[in-house]
Amino acid sequence: MLVYGFINSAILVLLTLGFNLTFGISRIANFSYGAIYVLSGFVLWIFLNKLHLPFSLSFLLVLLIMGVGSTLFYSLFLKRIRGLVISEVIATFSLGIVILEFLRFVGFIGFEFSLPVLIKDSVKIMGTYVDLQRLFILLFMAVLLLLLYLFTHHTKIGLAFRGIAQEEHTSLSLGINPDRIAALSMGLGAALGSFASILLLPLGTISVDEGYDVLIKVLSVCIVGGLGSNLGILFASLIIGFAQTFTAFYISPHWTVIASFLAIIFILAIKPSGIFGHQKELEERV
Numbered sequence: 461m462l463v464y465g466f467i468n469s470a471i472l473v474l475l476t477l478g479f480n481l482t483f484g485i486s487r488i489a490n491f492s493y494g495a496i497y498v499l500s501g502f503v504l505w506i507f508l509n510k511l512h513l514p515f516s517l518s519f520l521l522v523l524l525i526m527g528v529g530s531t532l533f534y535s536l537f538l539k540r541i542r543g544l545v546i547s548e549v550i551a552t553f554s555l556g557i558v559i560l561e562f563l564r565f566v567g568f569i570g571f572e573f574s575l576p577v578l579i580k581d582s583v584k585i586m587g588t589y590v591d592l593q594r595l596f597i598l599l600f601m602a603v604l605l606l607l608l609y610l611f612t613h614h615t616k617i618g619l620a621f622r623g624i625a626q627e628e629h630t631s632l633s634l635g636i637n638p639d640r641i642a643a644l645s646m647g648l649g650a651a652l653g654s655f656a657s658i659l660l661l662p663l664g665t666i667s668v669d670e671g672y673d674v675l676i677k678v679l680s681v682c683i684v685g686g687l688g689s690n691l692g693i694l695f696a697s698l699i700i701g702f703a704q705t706f707t708a709f710y711i712s713p714h715w716t717v718i719a720s721f722l723a724i725i726f727i728l729a730i731k732p733s734g735i736f737g738h739q740k741e742l743e744e745r746v
Contacts, residue, residue: 461702461709463585467594469701470601471660475674476681476693477604478652484688485625486642488538488548490530492556493653494675499559500526500654501666502568504575515576519658523651530650534643542642556671564668573666575658597659604655605690621645625688680720684727686734695735699723 479493490496500522507518533555541547579592612618623631624641632638661670680700685692700723704716727735 461705463588463590465702465705467590467598468705469697470598472677472681472697472701473601473693474597474604474656474659475653476678476697477608477690478649478656479678480682480688480690480693481608481652482645482649483682484690485621485645486534486542487688488534488542488642488646489545489552489687490646490649491549491553491675492559493552493649493678494671494673495556495559496526496530496650496653497657497674498563498666498668498671500657501575501661502563502573504658505573505666508576522658523654526654527647527651531643531647534646535639538646539639539643542639556675560668560671568666568668571665574664575662575666577662578659593662600659604652605694608690617641617644676717677720680724682734683724684734686736689734689736692734692736696727699727 475497479490482488482490503525504518504522507513507521508515513521537551538548541551577591577593579596582589582591583595584590610618612622620631620636620641621644623634623636624638628638677700681693681696683696684699685694685696700720703719703723707713707715707719
């Protein structure tokens with residue numbers, strides 16, 4: 461349980477990073493995130509099985525397509541309604557439904573839609589056999605967090621990201637274009653979601669319904685940890701990841717979703733903005 465608890469937590473971190481990064485910078489909750497996750501898997505499957513492209517080239521093309529597509533979606537549509545929270549949610553959620561239901565309509569349903577496992581061997585850890593793909597995910601999660609930290613603290617665009625996230629109006633006086641940075645954050649968030657799908661989907665088959673499941677998991681982690689906080693999603697992923705693992709071992713895998721929702725209710729009853737969130741508390745002080 462300890463081994464798979466940590467692995468499950470790492471999976472949740474990978475799933476959530478892109479969504480959290482976009483919200484932390486642009487304050488846009490991208491509800492099409494789950495659809496982008498699934499679409500990335502299907503596009504990679506087409507590149508590998510229909511176009512017979514090399515895996516490395518297909519991998520880069522998927523990241524590029526999802527990143528550029530999300531950037532264009534912001535520039536053409538979301539830019540006009542930015543700041544209108546309900547409109548943003550409706551627009552992104554509608555896009556997600558269109559993508560997922562279109563995939564279902566054209567027949568992307570069945571067990572034949574699966575991605576190749578990057579590493580097929582397994583090792584024994586603390587008396588438990590763990591396939592190397594899951595350990596690979598754990599390693600990449602740590603590397604990705606380090607790269608994101610270096611990007612946001614030691615690059616010009618990364619510092620602009622932090623500037624917009626901290627105080628948008630002040631950043632304008634320094635020559636930072638908020639819409640440009642928000643568009644880039646949408647693209648980078650989508651690329652991170654695609655990256656997660658390429659690593660995680662080989663553990664099973666690609667399913668249209670997985671898009672809705674991923675969105676629920678991502679929202680659960682962000683709500684518990686605090687929207688926009690990377691440290692928050694780390695703690696929230698540990699809480700929910702271990703809660704799901706214990707539930708699957710001691711009760712039934714079907715109850716893991718219930719464990720996530722109970723974690724949300726428990727945390728929000730104590731701290732409405734999540735573990736590392738401050739929006740609700742600040743509003744109450746004002």
